[in-house]
Amino acid sequence: MLLGKNLRYLRKQKQMTQENLSDQLGIKRTMISAYEDGRSEPKLSTLKTIGDILSVSIDELLFHDIEDKGRRALQKRDVKILTVSLDQEENENITMVPQKASAGYLNGYADPEYMQQLPQFHLPNLAKNATYRAFEVSGDSMLPLVPGTVVIGAFVEQPSQIKSGKTYILVTASEGIVYKRVFNYLDENGKLFLVSDNEMYKPYEIPGEEVEEIWEAKAFISTDFPNPKDKNKAVTLEDLAEMISELKYSIKKSG
Secondary structure (H helix, E strand, O other): OOHHHHHHHHHHHOOOOHHHHHHHHOOOHHHHHHHHHOOOOOOHHHHHHHHHHHOOOHHHHHHOOHHHHOOHHHOOOOOOOOOOOEOOOOOEOEEEEOHHHHHHHHHHOOOHHHHHHOOEEOOOOOOOOOOEEEEEOOOOOOOOOOOOOEEEEEEEOOHHHOOOOOEEEEEEOOOEEEEEEEEEEHHHHOEEEEEOOOOOOOOEEEEHHHEEEEEEEEEEEOOOOOOOOOOOOOOOHHHHHHHHHHHHHHHHHHO
């Protein structure tokens, strides 16, 4: 069990003293020292609170060597074999996942028979060295892209490759298929922060382990033409800088 080593490492990473942590847990400082030295083990309720304070799951805290291997969400995943459709010239088609098929996609994305039933098409001017998939956007959280817009994404193999501030389609265990602006804090706390371009929606976070597929947005198709009088504006660089500052503050505060 790696509790002591991980506890000491994460505590120091958060720039917390043993006394700081003991105050938040409502226990004596000597108990933190005992946990870190392996002389005592916390109760389950205390363990859960430690996990909340240090932004780590109990399983990772107990069984994963965070200092030597890095956060679990950053571990290199096995190369995923994608199910793709080919045209007569053996060029990859772009498979489209309509909104009504999104729930089925979560269960069938590895099933060739299911994938063949989805619409397939080509688009010019896309780089040839990537695999693409198209997802129909629902809701208005990513204005000015309206519901029904089709976003084409290029497959991203590893979560560590996510670039903060870029938009991605994420296939997740808990949230389903989402299209968001993503901020990568996997190294800090094993989580991704998902931000909507529509300020009416609050940012939220998800553990990196919940992400099944990552598709970096490269293009979109829409039958809705931009209205110059539309009050909903695209996110600016200043907006992104402010988002990053707020997210960093949230991480610090939660620690």
